[in-house]
Amino acid sequence: MEDRHAYIIEAAKGLFLRYGVKRTGMSDIAGAAGVSRQTLYKVFANKDEVLQATIRSLADKVVLDIEAGLEKAEDLGAQLDVIFKHTVVEHYDFLQSSPNAEDIILGVTASSQEELEAGAKRNTTIIARVLKPFSDSIENNELTIDQFADFIQRSATAAKYSAKSKRHLLALLGALRVSVLKVTGAA
Numbered sequence: 001m002e003d004r005h006a007y008i009i010e011a012a013k014g015l016f017l018r019y020g021v022k023r024t025g026m027s028d029i030a031g032a033a034g035v036s037r038q039t040l041y042k043v044f045a046n047k048d049e050v051l052q053a054t055i056r057s058l059a060d061k062v063v064l065d066i067e068a069g070l071e072k073a074e075d076l077g078a079q080l081d082v083i084f085k086h087t088v089v090e091h092y093d094f095l096q097s098s099p100n101a102e103d104i105i106l107g108v109t110a111s112s113q114e115e116l117e118a119g120a121k122r123n124t125t126i127i128a129r130v131l132k133p134f135s136d137s138i139e140n141n142e143l144t145i146d147q148f149a150d151f152i153q154r155s156a157t158a159a160k161y162s163a164k165s166k167r168h169l170l171a172l173l174g175a176l177r178v179s180v181l182k183v184t185g186a187a
Contacts, residue, residue: 008033017098051112059119076186088160124153134184
């Protein structure tokens with residue numbers, strides 16, 4: 001059952017990327033996953049559940065990739081690079097590779113939005129953990145670690161959706177990185 005679940009999510013991810021959320025139906029997902037519609041409906045009640053599970057799967061991978069990268073990162077700048085790479089740059093590239101990026105974004109439902117917010121909260125928790133050794137400097141700037149971590153996560157996410165190009169995205173993240181290093185005293 002676990003393998004079937006993962007295989008369905010992987011098939012759905014490919015379809016959502018290629019055709020967008022709105023134009024992907026349960027029949028499409030069943031066909032791409034090589035299961036009957038009846039089997040698909042036993043695993044997921046509807047497309048929204050498939051979308052939620054897909055978002056959760058992507059968020060889990062982000063956390064695993066960040067944790068693996070942080071083990072090798074020697075300083076705060078390198079840690080920020082790892083976090084930005086996996087939370088922003090890879091997602092930007094993912095959306096840019098889709099001919100239906102706008103539909104992917106617009107196809108997110110209220111319950112799927114909750115999954116995105118849960119993923120963002122997990123990323124914010126990781127950022128707060130990375131910032132913890134710099135708590136004195138952060139507090140000297142009249143911020144809490146949680147406030148600053150939330151600001152960093154939200155600013156990075158905003159950059160992902162507002163950047164005019166990948167070059168622009170990297171410049172925005174570079175400015176955020178410098179700001180974080182200055183506030184923490186790690187610059």
